[in-house]
Amino acid sequence: MGHPNPEKYHLKGADALLEGKRTGAPTRLSADQLTELVTELKKGPEQHGFQGAIWTRPRVNAVIKKLFGISYDPS
Numbered sequence: 604m605g606h607p608n609p610e611k612y613h614l615k616g617a618d619a620l621l622e623g624k625r626t627g628a629p630t631r632l633s634a635d636q637l638t639e640l641v642t643e644l645k646k647g648p649e650q651h652g653f654q655g656a657i658w659t660r661p662r663v664n665a666v667i668k669k670l671f672g673i674s675y676d677p678s
Contacts (some may be wrong), residue, residue, distance in 0.1 A: 631673050640667065 613637045632640065643651070643666060644658060651669075653662050 617650070631675075632671060636671055640670065643670065 629644055630637070644663065647656055648654075648658055649656060649660070651666050664666050668676075
């Protein structure tokens with residue numbers, strides 16, 4: 604994806620940055636679920652049964668699966 608057209612940015616402001624091709628899968632979580640997920644992640648991995656204070660993609664995926672029954676596992 605290239606840079607936004609400067610003229611378009613001048614005319615539309617920040618909205619010009621939102622235009623363009625998107626990459627990645629859309630979220631399958633609602634806004635409320637995302638808020639709940641952030642709250643849970645702030646508690647730290649150890650509060651969710653993991654050893655150590657580092658969040659990894661597999662750990663976050665496991666929490667999402669446990670809380671919402673949604674899998675982001677690519678397999």
